[in-house]
Amino acid sequence: MRFWKRKKNRACVVGLDGVPIGLLQRLAAEGVMPRTAAIISGGGLRAMRASLPPISSVSWSCFMTGANPAEHGIFGFTDVAPGSYQLRFPTFGDLAVPTFWDELGKKGKRCAVLNQPATYPAREFPGALVSGFVALQLSNSVWPKSHLPALEQIGYRIDVDSKEARENADGLLDDLEATLRTRRQAAGYFWKQEEWDYFQVVVTGTDRLHHFLWRAVEDPDDPRHERVMRYYHTVDEFIGGLWDRFHEGRSGDREGEGFIMLSDHGFTGLRRDVRLNAWLRDNGYLSYAVDEPASIADIDPEKTRAFALDPGRIHVNTKGRFVGGSVAPDDVPALRQELAERLTALVCEGEPAVERIFTREEAFRGPKTELAADLVLISHDGFDLKGTTKGDDVFAPSHFQGMHTWSDAFLWTLLPMSDDPDVSDPASHIMQWVLG
Amino acid sequence: MPKGFTLWFTGLSGSGKSTLAERVRDTLLERGMKVEVLDGDEVRTNLSKGLGFSKEDRDTNIRRIGWVCHLLTRNEVVAISAAISPYKAIRDENRKLIGRFVEVFCKCDIDTLKDRDPKGLYEKALNGEIKNFTGVSDPYEAPDKPEVIVDTACEDIEVSVNRIIATLEQLNYIPAGDGRGYSEEEEESIKQRLKDLGYI
Numbered sequence: 001m002r003f004w005k006r007k008k009n010r011a012c013v014v015g016l017d018g019v020p021i022g023l024l025q026r027l028a029a030e031g032v033m034p035r036t037a038a039i040i041s042g043g044g045l046r047a048m049r050a051s052l053p054p055i056s057s058v059s060w061s062c063f064m065t066g067a068n069p070a071e072h073g074i075f076g077f078t079d080v081a082p083g084s085y086q087l088r089f090p091t092f093g094d095l096a097v098p099t100f101w102d103e104l105g106k107k108g109k110r111c112a113v114l115n116q117p118a119t120y121p122a123r124e125f126p127g128a129l130v131s132g133f134v135a136l137q138l139s140n141s142v143w144p145k146s147h148l149p150a151l152e153q154i155g156y157r158i159d160v161d162s163k164e165a166r167e168n169a170d171g172l173l174d175d176l177e178a179t180l181r182t183r184r185q186a187a188g189y190f191w192k193q194e195e196w197d198y199f200q201v202v203v204t205g206t207d208r209l210h211h212f213l214w215r216a217v218e219d220p221d222d223p224r225h226e227r228v229m230r231y232y233h234t235v236d237e238f239i240g241g242l243w244d245r246f247h248e249g250r251s252g253d254r255e256g257e258g259f260i261m262l263s264d265h266g267f268t269g270l271r272r273d274v275r276l277n278a279w280l281r282d283n284g285y286l287s288y289a290v291d292e293p294a295s296i297a298d299i300d301p302e303k304t305r306a307f308a309l310d311p312g313r314i315h316v317n318t319k320g321r322f323v324g325g326s327v328a329p330d331d332v333p334a335l336r337q338e339l340a341e342r343l344t345a346l347v348c349e350g351e352p353a354v355e356r357i358f359t360r361e362e363a364f365r366g367p368k369t370e371l372a373a374d375l376v377l378i379s380h381d382g383f384d385l386k387g388t389t390k391g392d393d394v395f396a397p398s399h400f401q402g403m404h405t406w407s408d409a410f411l412w413t414l415l416p417m418s419d420d421p422d423v424s425d426p427a428s429h430i431m432q433w434v435l436g
Numbered sequence: 437m438p439k440g441f442t443l444w445f446t447g448l449s450g451s452g453k454s455t456l457a458e459r460v461r462d463t464l465l466e467r468g469m470k471v472e473v474l475d476g477d478e479v480r481t482n483l484s485k486g487l488g489f490s491k492e493d494r495d496t497n498i499r500r501i502g503w504v505c506h507l508l509t510r511n512e513v514v515a516i517s518a519a520i521s522p523y524k525a526i527r528d529e530n531r532k533l534i535g536r537f538v539e540v541f542c543k544c545d546i547d548t549l550k551d552r553d554p555k556g557l558y559e560k561a562l563n564g565e566i567k568n569f570t571g572v573s574d575p576y577e578a579p580d581k582p583e584v585i586v587d588t589a590c591e592d593i594e595v596s597v598n599r600i601i602a603t604l605e606q607l608n609y610i611p612a613g614d615g616r617g618y619s620e621e622e623e624e625s626i627k628q629r630l631k632d633l634g635y636i
Binding site: 006077091136165386387 | 517518585591592598599601602605606607608618621622623626627628629630632633634635636
């Protein structure tokens with residue numbers, strides 16, 4: 001009789017923020033990302049739906065909990081504070097359900113998670129956590145704090161300077177490269193330092209790149225195209241390095257099993273901002289109490305039947321839901337339908353701006369459904385649905401080049417998973433794998 | 437200065453109401469708030485001494501607790517009630533009376549409660565030694581729309597406490613605490629970051 005030790009299943013997850021499946025396939029096919037090309041060549045790549053709305057804080061919260069926004073409680077980067085119309089900014093503490101890392105921790109597994117958006121401020125964690133966007137200070141982004149000196153020594157950068165990025169495209173590329181460099185160093189540190197069962201790193205530079213320099217990604221004639229491709233090549237080398245380390249000394253495993261890559265939403269080129277609050281005001285649904293509204297807090301609640309929050313979230317100003325609610329609950333369905341019909345018909349230079357509209361009940365399921373927007377709008381490519389209260393024109397040029405998309409995030413895995421996944425789907429499968 | 441409110445725990449015996457009430461009380465005390473806990477078992481030994489477990493007596497007990505919570509709340513104290521409070525109508529009556537009322541449903545399946553049974557009550561109730569025992573021989577009406585549901589059968593106490601505190605912060609009943617919410621300065625920085633990326 002032989003004594004044997006049960007083999008541990010480990011997982012390594014690489015997040016590429018804001019990378020659409022089409023771009024990944026193209027960069028792989030064109031030789032910009034050869035390591036990724038080799039990984040995906042054996043199958044396992046599929047398109048994945050992002051959260052509604054398709055933004056990082058919501059999508060990553062879905063990924064890390066396996067739950068719907070009406071369960072985990074994160075509906076956007078902003079929400080309306082109870083008892084007022086002031087904007088509030090949800091924190092990691094607002095996440096209403098445990099992450100799957102917490103669940104793994106309860107079963108004795110350890111996780112090392114680096115640069116995870118929507119986890120700021122960092123809190124008690126079964127292993128090591130470094131928060132990503134919108135993390136402010138590094139000191140509040142690290143759990144346990146014992147890792148802080150090592151990260152400081154690396155010169156770890158949480159994110160690029162987006163304010164600077166708008167003014168200086170070459171400076172942004174310098175910043176992206178430097179940030180990725182420190183991310184790789186930090187990943188190497190945690191890989192060795194932590195005895196992990198689950199390892200994850202998210203590259204957020206891809207999202208920043210797409211916001212500011214999408215044209216350089218898409219257009220080979222753009223003067224910065226080559227440098228942007230070099231950035232992607234560096235990302236690919238990072239992925240390849242993680243792949244190699246993941247397989248070191250594990251020859252008995254099926255290659256790639258437990259290694260997962262995904263994005264939290266897709267991206268496309270941006271042609272026009274669509275200011276939904278300007279449209280609501282022009283069409284008699286919204287009124288401001290001041291001449292120059294700074295935010296939704298400046299609406300005149302009595303004269304406002306609906307207002308929009310970023311991105312594409314329309315709330316009916318319902319009595320009982322909002323402090324100055326003006327619409328009786330019985331009138332909400334008809335108003336929703338009216339808004340949906342009129343917004344579907346919204347046209348910019350002959351082209352429809354809105355592709356699809358989800359009602360709250362279609363988009364959300366869970367105990368917090370009543371806190372969700374009444375309608376969530378998905379635009380046609382090129383039309384970025386904004387919740388700003390500034391500006392008179394409904395359609396306006398943007399100083400950004402790219403915008404998020406909903407249905408073309410990607411997932412690559414060899415674990416048995418749906419061919420038509422939603423970003424909430426991988427959590428349970430990854431857990432099952434790690435728990436063996 | 438923060439105003440008072442009532443945090444009303446409801447759930448079957450052994451579902452974690454008293455434990456959570458104590459933990460939440462400690463957190464609120466640390467944040468400099470005035471807090472009073474009205475624990476169901478303690479109330480029955482003084483405020484409601486002599487009352488039994490008929491529906492009428494149970495309703496009287498819960499109305500009394502509600503009245504004391506009402507007085508505490510209007511005097512800017514945080515009142516925490518941790519009694520089974522099985523009937524929805526009486527809880528709703530208290531909600532109406534108090535106004536600033538946050539209901540926490542301590543959900544826990546009966547099998548877990550039987551296993552847990554810290555006071556040995558389920559065993560006695562199942563053996564017929566205790567009559568009118570909620571969840572076994574007396575009804576329990578779960579709330580339709582509590583502000584917080586904590587599943588104490590599978591959640592860690594820490595997670596439940598954090599969720600209750602987060603809800604109180606979200607409702608603006610308590611100021612955001614260390615590491616949980618943002619200071620005004622941090623909020624400005626976050627706003628700027630979101631603007632820089634076109635997210636607001």
